[in-house]
Amino acid sequence: xxxxxxxxxxxxxxxxxxxxxxxxxxxxxxxxxxxxxxxxxxxxxxxxxxxxxxxxxxxxxxxxxxxxxxxxxxxxxxxxxxxxxxxxxxxxxxxxxxxxxxxxxxxxxxxxxxxxxxxxxxxxxxxxxxxxxxxxxxxxxxxxxxxxxxxxxxxxxxxxxxxxxxxxxxxxxxxxxxxxxxxxxxxxxxxxxxxxxxxxxxxxxxxxxxxxxxxxxxxxxxxxxxxxxxxxxxxxxxxxxxxxxxxxxxxxxxxxxxxxxxxxxxxxxxxxxxxxxxxxxxxxxxxxxxxxxxxxxxxxxxxxxxxxxxxxxxxxxxxxxxxxxxxxxxxxxxxxxxxxxxxxxxxxxxxxxxxxxxxxxxxxxxxxxxxxxxxxxxxxxxxxx
Ligand SMILES: Cc1cc2nc3c(=O)[nH]c(=O)nc-3n(C[C@H](O)[C@H](O)[C@H](O)COP(=O)(O)OP(=O)(O)OC[C@H]3O[C@@H](n4cnc5c(N)ncnc54)[C@H](O)[C@@H]3O)c2cc1C
Numbered sequence: 552x553x554x555x556x557x558x559x560x561x562x563x564x565x566x567x568x569x570x571x572x573x574x575x576x577x578x579x580x581x582x583x584x585x586x587x588x589x590x591x592x593x594x595x596x597x598x599x600x601x602x603x604x605x606x607x608x609x610x611x612x613x614x615x616x617x618x619x620x621x622x623x624x625x626x627x628x629x630x631x632x633x634x635x636x637x638x639x640x641x642x643x644x645x646x647x648x649x650x651x652x653x654x655x656x657x658x659x660x661x662x663x664x665x666x667x668x669x670x671x672x673x674x675x676x677x678x679x680x681x682x683x684x685x686x687x688x689x690x691x692x693x694x695x696x697x698x699x700x701x702x703x704x705x706x707x708x709x710x711x712x713x714x715x716x717x718x719x720x721x722x723x724x725x726x727x728x729x730x731x732x733x734x735x736x737x738x739x740x741x742x743x744x745x746x747x748x749x750x751x752x753x754x755x756x757x758x759x760x761x762x763x764x765x766x767x768x769x770x771x772x773x774x775x776x777x778x779x780x781x782x783x784x785x786x787x788x789x790x791x792x793x794x795x796x797x798x799x800x801x802x803x804x805x806x807x808x809x810x811x812x813x814x815x816x817x818x819x820x821x822x823x824x825x826x827x828x829x830x831x832x833x834x835x836x837x838x839x840x841x842x843x844x845x846x847x848x849x850x851x852x853x854x855x856x857x858x859x860x861x862x863x864x865x866x867x868x869x870x871x872x873x874x875x876x877x878x879x880x881x882x883x884x885x886x887x888x889x890x891x892x893x894x895x896x897x898x899x900x901x902x903x904x905x906x907x908x909x910x911x912x913x914x915x916x917x918x919x920x921x922x923x924x925x926x927x928x929x930x931x932x933x934x935x936x
Contacts, residue, residue, distance in 0.1 A: 554580045556906065557738055557747040559725045559761065561585030562594035563701065563892055564884050565753035566708035567899025568906075573715040575903050581717050582747075584740060586724035590705045592755040594892065596827070596859025598778060598803070598813065600791055600935075601893040602639055602696035603665045606655050607931040609917035610868060611663055613897055616914065620896035621699055630707035633808060636697035638790040642675070642682075642844075643689045648795060652691050668692040681787060681845055685796065692790065698805070701892050708899070728752070728765050728881070735880035749906060751882040756824050756860035758885035767877060770865035770923055771886050775821040777833040777858045781851040783810030793935060794844050802840040803935055812848060816840050829856045861889040861934075866922075868929040871898055872905055874920040882906060883920065889934050 556572060558565045561583050569583050585591070601621060603614045625631045643649045652667070660666050670690035675682065713719060720740075728750055729736040737746035752758050756773035763769075784806075791805040804814030816837045819830060834856060842849045864870055864886035871884045882905075884898050891898075901915045911919070917929055 553746040554582050555747065556581045556749045556751065557745065558583045558751045558753055559738065560592070560752070560754035560757070561589045561709070561719060561721065562592045562753065562755050563590070563705045563708065563895040564594075564755070564887070564898055565751070566705060566712060567895040568751055568753060568884060568902045569712045569717055569899075570708040571899040571903035572906065573712050573717045576907055577715050581712075582745075583712070583717070583719045584723050584725050584738065585719065585721050586754075586757070588721050589709050589719065590702065592757075593859040593862070594705045594755075595702055596778070596857055597701055597892050598805075598815070599698050599701040599892065600639075600696070600805075601699055602693065602890075603663075604639065604660065604667065604693045604696060604933070605931055606651065606933040607868070607929050608659050609914070609929055610931050611659050611665070612914055613918070614890075614893060615663055615665065617894050617897035618695065620900060621704070621893065624704060624707060624896065628707040628711050630703050630710070632699045632703040632707070634697065634699050635808060636695065637805075639693045639696040639793065640679070640790040641691040641693075641793045642684060642687055642795055643691060644685075644687060644796050646688065649689050652689075665693070665695050668694070679792075681847055682792070683844060683846055696791065698791070704892070704895065725761070728761065730765055730878045733878050735878050749880040749882065751884065751902070751906065753884045755885065755891075756862045758862065758883060760824075762883065765878075769870060769883070769886065769920070771870075772822055772863045773824045773860045774863055775825055775827075775858050776815065776817070776861050776889070777829055777856060778813065778815045779834065779837060779856040780807065780811040780813045780854045781848065782854050784812065784851065786810055788812065788845070792844070794840065799840045799844070800836060801935065802837070802844060804841055804845065811854060812841075812851060814841055824860060827858045829858055862886055862891070863888045863934075866928040867931040867934050869894060869898070869918055870920050871902060871915060872911065872919045874924075876921075888931070
């Protein structure tokens with residue numbers, strides 16, 4: 552068996568790359584190898600939020616372009632991902648954070664046409680009377696942000712890739728990347744060699760282990776996060792709300808199109824790749840924080856809790872492309888640090904150009920892996936959840 556390109560990982564990142572590669576070059580022999588089933592990892596376990604508001608310029612630029620591609624996906628693939636652009640509302644409780652929002656708005660967001668609306672506490676209370684805001688100092692509303700259904704995006708990419716004779720092998724974990732001299736030779740699956748000229752590692756939280764096996768140590772830490780839905784009620788929480796009180800532990804909450812109240816807190820964070828199980832600690836911390844912010848949720852029952860991994864890089868920004876010191880033909884797209892779903896479309900688009908034509912777009916350059924050895928970290932700190 553010989554392929555032009557093998558992609559390791561059938562999550563939204565691997566499938567977006569596969570989709571754009573086939574779109575650009577339909578005759579290429581491309582296979583995706585997935586250890587379990589399509590979307591087994593974070594791609595079907597996430598909050599499905601998309602935003603353009605980051606604190607670093609490279610992420611803002613990347614997210615704006617990814618959002619544009621995401622919103623055109625329905626007409627492009629025929630799969631409607633049910634976009635809902637209800638905005639993000641950050642509730643801010645300290646002066647330093649407030650000033651950071653002010654300066655980022657002035658220096659970056661306005662420059663790219665995604666400025667935010669600043670609200671004083673009385674405006675927040677008037678507009679969102681269901682919130683118990685405590686000693687709020689400001690609300691910040693980002694209108695371009697919202698939600699898109701993650702399953703539709705992941706399966707749209709898979710479906711369109713297969714339609715063009717791309718191959719997806721489920722329940723076939725890649726055991727090892729094969730290197731011959733200074734070139735990638737393929738992968739080992741079920742003890743057999745599958746040859747390929749190029750191999751892309753898009754294995755989410757498992758990428759670090761796969762790369763370490765061939766002597767490349769990416770600065771990544773997987774961290775398990777939990778998320779839950781409460782029973783559905785009439786739609787009233789319009790934006791995604793992020794409560795930045797210290798003791799709210801990164802609480803975020805919204806409603807799904809079905810009316811379920813969905814949200815999370817950043818606690819307890821368990822580092823490493825473990826079973827996808829859940830903890831009472833998470834649920835009790837979340838329940839306390841969410842009912843303080845929206846007391847009317849007190850009587851709602853919990854429908855479901857689940858977990859998935861954030862794959863956190865040292866600068867909270869993704870790693871895409873290749874380092875010229877790596878074996879020829881080896882690429883990565885990983886380390887999305889809790890915002891990989893929204894970055895998937897532009898990742899696939901840019902990675903396909905790079906893999907096929909060796910073209911490094913300027914929007915991709917800051918995310919190349921050599922930034923770590925060259926000390927050019929991105930310094931993104933706006934991670935939600
Ligand atoms: C609770 C939670 C909420 C989130 N909320 C958001 C959000 O609102 N918005 C957002 O943009 N992002 C969010 N994220 C992050 C987002 O889900 C991820 O960044 C994104 O899904 C990463 O996609 P991926 O394809 O890189 O990884 P994954 O979806 O994890 O896919 C990796 C795949 O690789 C496979 N694999 C592993 N090892 C091997 C192997 N050896 N061989 C073959 N296959 C292998 C796995 O089985 C898996 O299917 C959230 C994540 C979590 C956990």
